[in-house]
Amino acid sequence: xxxxxxxxxxxxxxxxxxxxxxxxxxxxxxxxxxxxxxxxxxxxxxxxxxxxxxxxxxxxxxxxxxxxxxxxxxxxxxxxxxxxxxxxxxxxxxxxxxxxxxxxxxxxxxxxxxxxxxxxxxxxxxxxxxxxxxxxxxxxxxxxxxxxxxxxxxxxxxxxxxxxxxxxxxxxxxxxxxxxxxxxxxxxxxxxxxxxxxxxxxxxxxxxxxxxxxxxxxxxxxxxxxxxxxxxxxxxxxxxxxx
Numbered sequence: 001x002x003x004x005x006x007x008x009x010x011x012x013x014x015x016x017x018x019x020x021x022x023x024x025x026x027x028x029x030x031x032x033x034x035x036x037x038x039x040x041x042x043x044x045x046x047x048x049x050x051x052x053x054x055x056x057x058x059x060x061x062x063x064x065x066x067x068x069x070x071x072x073x074x075x076x077x078x079x080x081x082x083x084x085x086x087x088x089x090x091x092x093x094x095x096x097x098x099x100x101x102x103x104x105x106x107x108x109x110x111x112x113x114x115x116x117x118x119x120x121x122x123x124x125x126x127x128x129x130x131x132x133x134x135x136x137x138x139x140x141x142x143x144x145x146x147x148x149x150x151x152x153x154x155x156x157x158x159x160x161x162x163x164x165x166x167x168x169x170x171x172x173x174x175x176x177x178x179x180x181x182x183x184x185x186x187x188x189x190x191x192x193x194x195x196x197x198x199x200x201x202x203x204x205x206x207x208x209x210x211x212x213x214x215x216x217x218x219x220x221x222x223x224x225x226x227x228x229x230x231x232x233x234x235x236x237x238x239x240x241x242x243x
Contacts, residue, residue: 001214001242002031003031003237003243004030004032004059004214004216005025005030005032005033005034005216005217005234006036008218008220009217009219010227011037018039019049022050022053023053024227025055025227026053030230031054032058033058034059034087034214043078043081047080050081056082058083058084058085058214058216059087059121061088062089063088064088067088067120075116078118084119085120085175085214087122087123093128093134099134099138100137100138100140102138103138103143103147104144106122107143107145107146107147109146110146111146114146119148120146121148122138122150123152123178124152125152126155135156149174149176150174150175150176150178151163151166151167152177152178153203158182167203167206167207168206168210172210174207174211175212175213175214177215179200179203179204179216179217180218181200182198186223190221192219192236193236193237194239200236219233
């Protein structure tokens with residue numbers, strides 16, 4: 001498994017100095033980033049900067065609307081960046097119309113992406129558990145065949161479920177995991193990895209057994225400078241054997 005960082009964590013720094021922030025990520029020792037927007041640049045600009053700094057894109061968070069309304073451009077950007085995974089980061093749960101049906105919808109998009117050599121993933125929050133087990137409905141027992149999971153372990157836990165069990169249930173279909181940590185007694189509740197209440201050693205072990213390729217650092221909010229939280233999280237990741 002390899003470490004990556006979801007760049008939403010560094011959104012303010014990227015807005016101020018996108019290339020300098022990428023350089024800081026590389027200085028920490030990370031080799032992969034998971035994109036969340038281009039910050040006014042093009043995919044070609046990003047590819048040039050990543051190559052210059054010795055970074056690679058593990059994937060990108062891209063809204064389902066872009067895939068529905070601007071599919072060709074989205075695919076072109078993904079190919080320019082040389083990445084494999086396109087990840088839906090969030091949906092309006094009130095408009096899903098049932099998780100099983102939503103999975104069928106994503107399967108159609110995923111099939112189109114597969115024909116382009118790309119893989120569609122879905123990143124969960126906790127709202128999938130608001131009325132039952134939405135993730136179990138979304139992925140079903142054996143499908144959709146053109147949709148994989150990016151399991152955000154912390155959101156699963158906050159949703160009242162066991163992320164270790166969820167990852168295990170999706171073995172072979174969970175190439176991406178967000179190794180987030182949190183402590184509900186703190187403000188903000190998000191902490192650098194290893195400083196909260198999550199059983200991250202258990203999550204990492206389950207991910208390894210399930211065939212996960214990338215584990216991402218992410219903090220929705222950071223207790224201090226976000227780049228410091230990324231640095232501390234990566235140091236902890238390395239203690240668990242993820243480089």
